[in-house]
Amino acid sequence: MTRPSRRSSTLKIAKKAAVAAATVASLAAVPGARAAQPTYTGTAGQFTLVGDAGVSAQQIFLGSNNKVYVIDKTENNPVSVAGHPAWATEYDVNTNQIRAMDVISNTFCAGGAVLGNGTWLNVGGNQAVTWGGNTAASQTGGAPYDDLDGGKSIRLLTPCEDQSCQWVDNPALYMTTRRWYPTLETLEDGSIIIIGGNQWGGFVNDAGQNNPTYEFFPSRGAPVGLNLLNDTLPANLFPLTFLLPSGNLFIQTNWAAEIFDYKKNVEYRIGEIPHSVRTYPGSAANVMLPLTPANGYTATIIFCGGTNLQPDQWTTNWAIAAYPADDTCVRISPDVSQDWIDEGETLPDGRSMGNFILLPDETLLLTNGANTGTAGYGNNTWAIGHSYADNPLMQGLIYDPNKPVGSRMTTANVGKLQEERMYHSSAVLLLDGSVWISGSNPNPDYIAPNSGVRYPTRTSVERYFPWYYDKTRPDPQNLPSQLGYGGPSWDINLTAADLLGPMGDNLPTAKVVIIRTGFSTHAFNMGQRYVQLNSTYTGNDDGTAVLHVQQLPPNAAILPPGPAVMYVVVNGVPSMGQWIMVGSGQIGTQTVAAVTDLPASFMPASQQTTGNNGNNNGNKSAAGKMVDFSMGAIALCGFAGLVAAKLF
Secondary structure, eight states: OOOOOHHHHHHHHHHHHTHHHHHHHOOOOOOOOOOSSOSSOOOTTEEEEEEEOSSOOSEEEEOSSSEEEEEOOSSOOSOEETTEEOSEEEEETTTOOEEEOOOOBOOTTOEEEEOTTSOEEEEOOOOOBOGGGOBOSOSBOOTTTOOBOOTTOEEEEOOOSSSOOOOEEOGGGOOSSOOBSOEEEEOTTSOEEEEOOBSSOOSSOOTTTBOOEEEEESOOSSOEEOHHHHSSOSSOBSOEEEEOTTSOEEEEETTEEEEEETTTTEEEEEOOOSSSBOSBTTOOEEEEOOBOTTTTTOOOEEEEOOBOOOGGGOOSSSOGGGSBOOOOEEEEOTTTOOOOEEOSSOOSSOOBSOEEEEOTTSOEEEEOOEEEEEEEEOSOTTSBTTEEEEEEOOBOEEEOTTSOTTSSEEOTTOOBOSSOOOTTEEEEEOTTSOEEEEEOOOSSSOOOTTSSOSSOOOOEEEEEEOTTTTSOOOOOOOOOSEEOEEEOOEEEEEOTGGGTSOHHHHSTTOEEEEEEOOEEETTEEETOEEEEOOEEEEEOTTSOEEEEEOOBOSOTTTSOSEEEEEEEEETTEEOOOEEEEETTSSSSOOOEEEEOOOOOOBOOGGGOOTTOOSOOOOOOOSSOOOOOOOSSOEEOOOSTTOOOOOOO
């Protein structure tokens, strides 16, 4: 009997799943109740090996209370599914057990993001492969991996707690062009913009396979040309993209940067980023810093590390792995000024492939990466095995944006990784405030540890436990499951125990924060974002207190709709996180309401301490200063032959 093709089987699965309509309409379930205290034992300030993901964690995201979803490229991983090696798993962070998942097509260097209804997208990839990462004879399934060509794929997953959810790869939803190394960013209506990539792979991009376009999911029509990506070869894969509160996108790639009005198809070029290339393969750590009432919800983006290679140096005829990584940090607040600002202090060591993770206490963990070389691998005599990087950096670092320049970075009481985490490593924040870390695979196919290769495939999992991990957590009750953009305020009741010490010291700084943990791959987390809600407080003589909290600011560009995690932070110590749905839970224009004023903060005389008179009353501006980009733009008028001009 003739075996049905993998493609025909996939079509049947997709039809049975009937996901196309659900993808654009339904409200995905927000996972269940929040625990009061961490259930996992960890040593504060340390990295600890805790389990094995089964596959190398090239891409990860936190999808529900206890589940991290892990995605690798197609390769000979030791875990199997459906009669072939798996390249995706579901990892339970409480039990450290895995469920192999069949992701169907080759997800090599795909991008990802979450829709406004809670469904996750995994987009693009590369050709079907056989042993050693070589192109397979059949692109529609067959031994040994039974993988499909993933270049145009759009894969969907709605996370679950009961192991019932599966990846759906529906050809009816595919892109019309191939994308390898695309970037995804969720927009104000909960749809996703898909930007860039190339068609067939390689260390860096080139004109023959460049895909200098963007498109949307759900689809809004054919891809549209983006000048920036024609102008920035060869190091313009995974362009670093951030939705700004203005509603524009900030895009940085190779040495160039721009503000992009995607609604009008207009690009505003700004000055080059200083010091180094921050995009892949330079792979600097990068993130949008916390958006807070104190900074007027002004977006500031920081970049640390990378490499200072010039466009003509991205060749493989010299020893890239020995070249020192950059140690500089720069920041920019694009809605306010187009001037790049040197951070004023450098990393302790030059670092490529470092990964910033936003922590609930408003600090950032910097982990993973290497001191020399770049991302990538290949069959070169100078490569370290196959790796284009060497000298892994094991020491973690904490960055505090609120401290004075010169004291923002510290390694004090921050431990070291247990295993190197280099190319194809990932990290993500968990609900208990620890950080889940896995991956490292600068190889074309799976290479087992202890095989004699300097940098083998790592499937092990470790967790970083921040300073607050072993502290008693505040345990606020009746947190909301959904937040809107403006509208009625709400209260959080705190017991004396929740205040974790003197009310006069801890209540004025208590805060409610929302974190979207993002889609982690290649040293950055697409969509990672931290938003503090505006709040005031009322202290009571009996030691209890109330936080009066506003909804999100009436601007969906500050935090796009979709699932996120809420923490109540007291004296720097976060509660256990609780999933919430931001916005309507559906893809479409979000309802915006007027902001409700909050009562003035009040501290009873019996609870006041030196330096605190209880007069802080919140109600900060949510708008921030914006720059008018009405002049000097590049209009997008077609795909071919677009040439960008430097305008500022």
